[in-house]
Amino acid sequence: MRKRIADHLPTAVLVVLLVVVVIAMSGLSRHFLAVSNLLSAIQLAAPLGIIAIGMTFVVLIGGIDLSVGSTFALSAIAIGMLCSAGVPLALAAVLGLLVGVLCGLLNGVLVSALGLPSIVVTIATMAGYRGLALAISGGSSFPIPADLAFLGQGYVAGVPMPVIILVIVFAVAAVMLMTTPYGDRLYALGANPVALRFAAQRSRRLTLSAYVVAGFLSAVAALVYGTMVSSAKSNFGTGYELAAVTIVVVGGVALTGGRGSLWGALLATVVIALLQNGLSISFVPTEIQTMFVGGALILTAVIYRWLPPLLVAGRRRDTVVDGGRTSSTATHPATPTKETTQ
Amino acid sequence: MKLTRYAAVLGAGLALALTGCTMGSPDGATGSGGDDDQIQIAIIPKINGIPYYQAVEKGVQEAADELGADVEVIWNGPSTAEASAQVQIIQNMINAKVDVIAVAANDPAAVAPALQQAEDAGIKVMSWDGDADVRELFVQLIDANEFGAALADQMAEQVGEDADVAVVTSTLTAPNQSAWLEGIKARIAEAHPGLNIVTTMESGEDQELAMNQTKDIIRAYPDVKGVFAITTAALPGAAQAVESLGLSGEIAVVGNSTPNAIKQYFDSGTLKSAVLWNPIDHGYLTVYSALALAKGEVVEGEAYDAGRLGSYTPQADATSLFVMLSAPLVFTSDNIGDYDF
Numbered sequence: 001m002r003k004r005i006a007d008h009l010p011t012a013v014l015v016v017l018l019v020v021v022v023i024a025m026s027g028l029s030r031h032f033l034a035v036s037n038l039l040s041a042i043q044l045a046a047p048l049g050i051i052a053i054g055m056t057f058v059v060l061i062g063g064i065d066l067s068v069g070s071t072f073a074l075s076a077i078a079i080g081m082l083c084s085a086g087v088p089l090a091l092a093a094v095l096g097l098l099v100g101v102l103c104g105l106l107n108g109v110l111v112s113a114l115g116l117p118s119i120v121v122t123i124a125t126m127a128g129y130r131g132l133a134l135a136i137s138g139g140s141s142f143p144i145p146a147d148l149a150f151l152g153q154g155y156v157a158g159v160p161m162p163v164i165i166l167v168i169v170f171a172v173a174a175v176m177l178m179t180t181p182y183g184d185r186l187y188a189l190g191a192n193p194v195a196l197r198f199a200a201q202r203s204r205r206l207t208l209s210a211y212v213v214a215g216f217l218s219a220v221a222a223l224v225y226g227t228m229v230s231s232a233k234s235n236f237g238t239g240y241e242l243a244a245v246t247i248v249v250v251g252g253v254a255l256t257g258g259r260g261s262l263w264g265a266l267l268a269t270v271v272i273a274l275l276q277n278g279l280s281i282s283f284v285p286t287e288i289q290t291m292f293v294g295g296a297l298i299l300t301a302v303i304y305r306w307l308p309p310l311l312v313a314g315r316r317r318d319t320v321v322d323g324g325r326t327s328s329t330a331t332h333p334a335t336p337t338k339e340t341t342q
Numbered sequence: 343m344k345l346t347r348y349a350a351v352l353g354a355g356l357a358l359a360l361t362g363c364t365m366g367s368p369d370g371a372t373g374s375g376g377d378d379d380q381i382q383i384a385i386i387p388k389i390n391g392i393p394y395y396q397a398v399e400k401g402v403q404e405a406a407d408e409l410g411a412d413v414e415v416i417w418n419g420p421s422t423a424e425a426s427a428q429v430q431i432i433q434n435m436i437n438a439k440v441d442v443i444a445v446a447a448n449d450p451a452a453v454a455p456a457l458q459q460a461e462d463a464g465i466k467v468m469s470w471d472g473d474a475d476v477r478e479l480f481v482q483l484i485d486a487n488e489f490g491a492a493l494a495d496q497m498a499e500q501v502g503e504d505a506d507v508a509v510v511t512s513t514l515t516a517p518n519q520s521a522w523l524e525g526i527k528a529r530i531a532e533a534h535p536g537l538n539i540v541t542t543m544e545s546g547e548d549q550e551l552a553m554n555q556t557k558d559i560i561r562a563y564p565d566v567k568g569v570f571a572i573t574t575a576a577l578p579g580a581a582q583a584v585e586s587l588g589l590s591g592e593i594a595v596v597g598n599s600t601p602n603a604i605k606q607y608f609d610s611g612t613l614k615s616a617v618l619w620n621p622i623d624h625g626y627l628t629v630y631s632a633l634a635l636a637k638g639e640v641v642e643g644e645a646y647d648a649g650r651l652g653s654y655t656p657q658a659d660a661t662s663l664f665v666m667l668s669a670p671l672v673f674t675s676d677n678i679g680d681y682d683f
Contacts, residue, residue: 029438037437044430139513141425141451153455229429231451238424280434283416286390290421 010252010260013303014267017296021271025278032278039160045273046162047072047221047228049266051240052247053173054217056265057210059248060177061190062257063111063118065211068218069240070129071103073233075219077133080142080232089148097219103129104215108208126241133234141233144226152228162224166269169220173213174262186210191258246293247272250300272296380414382440383632385625386431387419388448388472393600394574394621395419397683398471401625408649415629416440425452432456436463442632444481446471466635470628479640479656480664481631484619486518490525492670493596494534496615497568500594504536505567508559510552510580510597512573513544519572526570540566545576552579553586560587571597577616581607601673601681608675616673621683624667627651631665 025032032038042049051068058065079096083089103125110121154161177183189206226232251268253260272293279289385402387395399417406415416435420427425448433456435443443460447453447469457467457476467474470481497507509526511519523542530537540563545552556569556579571580577599584593590612598618607613627648634646642663645653656663673681 031438034437040433040437044433047426141449143451149455225426228455229425229449229452230455231425231449233425233449233452235424236426238422276430277434277437280418280431281438283384283418283438285418286421286427286431 007259007261009304009308010264010300011267013300013307014251014264014271017300018267018271018274021275021278025274025282028278028282031281037277037281038274039158039163041273041277042166042270043160043162043228044277045269046160046166047225047237048240048243048247049166049269049273050169050217050221050224051214051237052244052251052265052269053169053262054214055244055248056251056253056260056262057173057177057186057213058118059190059245059253059255060186060257060260061207061210063207063210064122064245064255065104065107065214066119066122066241066245067103067107067125067129068214068244069237070126070133071100071215071218072222072225072237072240073235074103074129074133075100075222076226076232076236077137077142077234079223079226080144081137083145083148084142089145093148093223096223097216100215100217100219100222101212102215103218104212105208107215108211111211112204112207122241130234137232137234139234141231144230144232146230148223148227149230150227152224152226152230162228165220165224169217170262170266173217177262182206182209187258189257246297250297252300252304268300380412381442381633381636382414382416382438383442383444383629383636384416384418384431384435384438384440385470385628385632386428386435386443386445387417388428388446389423390419390421393602393683397600397621398625398628400683401622401627402629403625404622405626405629405649409629409633413629413633419446420448423448425449428453429456432460436460436465439463440465441636442466442468444468444470444628444632445474445477447474448472450475466632468628468632468635470624470631473661475661478662479631479635480659480661481624481628482664482666483624484668484670485666486521487525487528489598489617489619489670490522490527491529491533492617492672493522493570493572493598494526494529494537496596496617496672497570497594498534498537500596500614501537501568503534506538506540506563506565507568507570508540508563508566509542509570509572510545510555510559510576511542512547512576514542522572526572545573545579547573547575549575549579549582552576553583556580556583557587560584560589560593566593568594568596571595571599573597574599574603577613578603578607581612585610585612600683601678602683604673605678608673608678614674616678617670618673619667620671623651627654627665627667 051072055065055068075096078099079092082092082095107122107125110116111118151161156164185206189203225236247268248265249255251260251264253264275292275296276289279292387398389395402415402417418431420431428448429452432443432445432453436459443465445453450473454475457474460467461476467477468479469477471483473480509523511523541559543555543559545555552571552575559566569580571577577597580595581604584590584595590610595613597616599616604613604616630648634640639646640656640663642656642658645655648654654665656665
């Protein structure tokens with residue numbers, strides 16, 4: 001069966017965008033193309049990139065998780081406070097990851113067992129988790145000991161650890177999504193929730209798992225970030241939820257679920273990281289950088305929305321005798337494409 | 343000048359984005375910092391786009407204009423007062439190989455690793471406003487004791503030497519406010535023993551909360567004659583509370599805030615005086631201090647030039663060296679109209 005254009009479009013668009021960004025930014029600053037700069041740009045974006053990978057799982061099943069930034073903060077605070085309380089570092093790190101899993105679990109239970117809309121649940125837990133982080137920390141910052149610093153500040157063969165962790169997380173997540181039956185079912189659930197509703201128990205478990213992955217990866221990001229800045233504070237990750245959604249959407253993952261690839265999310269992380277880095281080292285103020293990111297979001301959204309119908313329409317004009325398969329979808333770009341893609 | 347550059351950047355970006363064309367100038371002819379003789383100073387506020395830092399930026403711009411083409415001053419802060427955004431900017435300034443990074447730290451611990459990396463890369467690091475753990479020089483705003491003393495004196499002047507007073511602060515752990523409160527208490531013990539602080543309430547940096555806390559204080563302690571409101575949000579909030587209870591002139595409010603936020607309460611007579619440092623001078627001094635640091639002129643006990651502010655002499659502190667901006671700037675109804683920030 002022929003894969004639809006829409007499935008490969010984001011990757012192609014993002015590669016073009018990446019080339020454009022790299023050329024433009026190296027024109028703006030002579031420091032841009034230095035390997036150390038590029039690695040540092042991706043290092044800084046790694047925590048957000050890891051969160052965006054988790055967000056991809058949730059968006060693929062047609063949900064959204066707006067609590068990832070707060071989960072990130074709560075996990076970071078947990079790690080910082082446990083370290084300060086004298087808990088062995090490795091145990092503190094593991095417990096911090098567990099906090100993320102629990103946050104995701106609660107989201108998942110509220111969404112799947114109680115059947116609440118994910119946006120409502122996670123807006124609530126976004127406030128709740130951050131409130132909890134603020135309450136238990138009292139607003140002060142907790143040091144994260146230097147013995148853990150290699151996770152955030154270390155290098156292996158010249159590559160920053162956060163970049164390595166991002167790549168590992170991506171590889172594991174990609175294998176899960178692309179090669180396992182679990183991945184197939186996630187896509188299927190997002191593409192056609194009604195069909196899977198007949199297998200209610202399975203669909204609930206799947207939903208739960210996606211939120212747990214998002215919570216867990218938010219905690220992984222917190223561990224990376226906390227060790228990068230050697231401290232934890234309850235306001236960490238403010239606004240990360242929308243930044244993660246931005247990455248996922250720029251990455252071409254459909255908010256309606258069922259469509260999109262992890263490659264898109266990774267490429268979008270890199271494109272946005274390099275865009276912000278290039279502007280920043282050219283001394284462009286943060287506000288203007290933010291406008292560029294917004295512009296990238298709109299630009300890609302327009303391309304993803306309108307290019308496939310245009311291409312399909314173009315092809316249809318060439319081969320009119322294609323049979324009566326879908327003469328309607330070709331002329332109505334507004335029809336959301338909701339069929340499964342396997 | 344700045345605006346045109348942003349416009350150019352925007353235009354170039356848009357053109358590229360729209361046409362996807364390739365622009366082959368990798369050596370950065372139009373780029374920044376092509377000139378190695380030029381000293382580049384990155385000044386990073388806690389947050390961009392709030393009136394207080396806009397005032398600081400004015401002073402920064404003034405100094406930059408005076409110093410001309412030998413010095414490029416980069417002003418860029420995060421859009422949220424959050425450590426990660428500031429870390430990102432610091433990291434990018436390291437990559438851009440600036441000569442000096444001057445940071446007003448949101449979270450001293452969180453920016454420390456990035457600042458250490460900057461020092462390792464041979465960049466001079468200094469702090470201003472919010473101190474950092476890693477730095478060669480700290481351009482301090484104000485002496486906390488002096489500041490607290492000025493507030494206590496103003497309070498005594500308005501409520502007399504024998505009265506109950508209350509405090510509305512940001513949080514009990516905020517370093518600046520804690521130090522000022524100590525200064526207030528020290529001055530009361532020393533010169534105004536009849537002033538009695540009955541309660542201290544937290545209001546974050548939230549004007550509305552400060553207003554409600556002040557109302558609660560006035561209701562709970564009917565004998566309170568004065569309120570110290572010691573954040574830039576608390577002062578207008580407390581003044582608002584006193585006014586809405588119709589107690590203007592009966593309950594004194596003193597504290598610190600930016601003039602535009604409190605002008606109306608001077609007009610209505612609720613406020614008689616307020617204290618602030620001069621943020622414009624602070625920005626100005628930060629630039630000259632950064633330049634001195636870049637030139638290796640920051641040495642303990644040796645004065646360096648600070649333009650129209652004269653000269654400053656660094657002194658040693660627990661971390662490294664510091665200079666103190668100035669004596670407190672006192673606003674009254676006579677002079678508040680002269681300031682616009």
